[in-house]
Amino acid sequence: MSNGRVAVVTGGTRGIGRAISEGLKAAGYKVAANYGGNDEAAKKFTEETGIPAYKFDVASYEDVERGCAQITAELGPIEIVVNNAGITRDTTLHRMSFDKWDAVIQTNLSSCFNLCRCVIDSMRDRGFGRIVNIGSINGQAGQYGQVNYAAAKSGIHGFTKALAQEGAAKNITVNAIAPGYVDTDMVRAVPHHVLEKIIAKIPMGRLGRAEDIARGVLFLVADDADFITGATLSINGGQHMY
Numbered sequence: 001m002s003n004g005r006v007a008v009v010t011g012g013t014r015g016i017g018r019a020i021s022e023g024l025k026a027a028g029y030k031v032a033a034n035y036g037g038n039d040e041a042a043k044k045f046t047e048e049t050g051i052p053a054y055k056f057d058v059a060s061y062e063d064v065e066r067g068c069a070q071i072t073a074e075l076g077p078i079e080i081v082v083n084n085a086g087i088t089r090d091t092t093l094h095r096m097s098f099d100k101w102d103a104v105i106q107t108n109l110s111s112c113f114n115l116c117r118c119v120i121d122s123m124r125d126r127g128f129g130r131i132v133n134i135g136s137i138n139g140q141a142g143q144y145g146q147v148n149y150a151a152a153k154s155g156i157h158g159f160t161k162a163l164a165q166e167g168a169a170k171n172i173t174v175n176a177i178a179p180g181y182v183d184t185d186m187v188r189a190v191p192h193h194v195l196e197k198i199i200a201k202i203p204m205g206r207l208g209r210a211e212d213i214a215r216g217v218l219f220l221v222a223d224d225a226d227f228i229t230g231a232t233l234s235i236n237g238g239q240h241m242y
Helices: 015-026 039-049 061-075 098-126 137-141 147-170 192-200 210-221
Strands: 006-009 030-035 053-055 078-083 129-134 172-179 232-235
Touching: 006 015, 006 061, 015 030, 015 039, 015 078, 015 210, 030 039, 030 061, 039 053, 053 061, 061 078, 061 098, 078 098, 078 210, 098 129, 098 147, 098 172, 129 147, 129 210, 137 147, 137 172, 137 232, 147 172, 172 210, 210 232
Parallel strands: 006 030, 006 078, 030 053, 078 129, 129 172, 172 232
Antiparallel strands: none
16 A cells, blocks of 8 residues: 655656656655756656656755755655666776766765655654665676776665665665666667677566566555565566576
8 A cells, every 4th residue: 555655766757767656656656756957858757647856966965855855845754765866977997087986976876875864764753664776787797887887786785785774673664676777768878789789698588678677666665565675676587696
């Protein structure tokens, strides 16, 4: 049962995030979809889905604090968080600038701290919380040209386990999902010959769908998923069995 609980999805207007936002809304949650920059796309998303979009930079603690306060005032206390926002700045380490490292770490990993820190006190006070952090197969197995992205996503898995231990006594579960390669704009940007090689390594013989990840989120945020915490659900078609 969703009981109309308020759910925040970062990076929630496109790709995997959009599928998560739509899935939560269909299940009866009150969804706030965060986005970072594209106002026109966010407006179109809201018109198409009826889900309100909130603009704030997940890499900025002050911005996240402001965004959470606005969502709480307009929708109610935040009881579900899906840390999905992510970017890539791919290149090998010997070519990587600090800015490319820092941007990925801040947006993909520090954002998890920012959002969780802003909601954890309220969750503890209410004795309920569901946090799902979106990691990656490349945080589990590594990936050439992605030391920044792999480090951030690997960090998410450690963050998840530690926070799960802290939240358990207050009925706050913290889990991660590690998607494999999913058919999104980010993956479609990969050169075709590289994509063919990736798909050839997936036992299921296809890319994932954004809805595959959304179903995993719905499972983990449910009220009765209260004995699952500190877990990582790998949804990758069998590409990496960890």
